[in-house]
Amino acid sequence: MAQVERNGPGGTGGMSWDEGLAPELAWTIWWMDRVTSSVGYPLRVSSGFRSREKQAELYERWKAGLSGLPAAPPGTSKHEIGLAVDVVWQKTGLREPFDGGWQALGRLGERLGLVWGGRFSTPDPVHFELPAERITP
Numbered sequence: 122m123a124q125v126e127r128n129g130p131g132g133t134g135g136m137s138w139d140e141g142l143a144p145e146l147a148w149t150i151w152w153m154d155r156v157t158s159s160v161g162y163p164l165r166v167s168s169g170f171r172s173r174e175k176q177a178e179l180y181e182r183w184k185a186g187l188s189g190l191p192a193a194p195p196g197t198s199k200h201e202i203g204l205a206v207d208v209v210w211q212k213t214g215l216r217e218p219f220d221g222g223w224q225a226l227g228r229l230g231e232r233l234g235l236v237w238g239g240r241f242s243t244p245d246p247v248h249f250e251l252p253a254e255r256i257t258p
């Protein structure tokens with residue numbers, strides 16, 4: 122994913138975007154970026170693998186109302202086991218580059234076999250994760 126910045130804000134703390142991720146997830150995110158880049162909207166991974174400490178920090182921010190995006194309690198996030206990624210638009214960050222942009226991206230991720238956070242009870246449109254049945258031991 123050459124176009125994707127390796128260290129986004131809020132993100133991976135000096136690691137490459139795919140470090141610590143399940144290969145199947147990294148590969149699928151790479152494909153999503155290829156598709157969106159082909160129509161002029163490259164992606165940036167804003168958060169991939171997270172330590173327990175990083176998850177706790179994000180959860181505290183969410184609970185304090187300091188984050189517009191939800192975070193799971195530490196010990197329960199798929200990010201902590203390398204099975205989830207948050208992506209934003211490389212050009213505009215969280216802002217949608219076109220009408221229905223997150224919906225379109227969510228559908229793309231689902232077609233590629235991922236679970237999209239936009240359908241969670243507390244919607245998290247930047248979040249994609251590998252479903253349990255696709256995890257290869």
Ligand SMILES: [Zn+2]
Nearest residue numbers: 205206207248
């Ligand atoms: Zn996430």
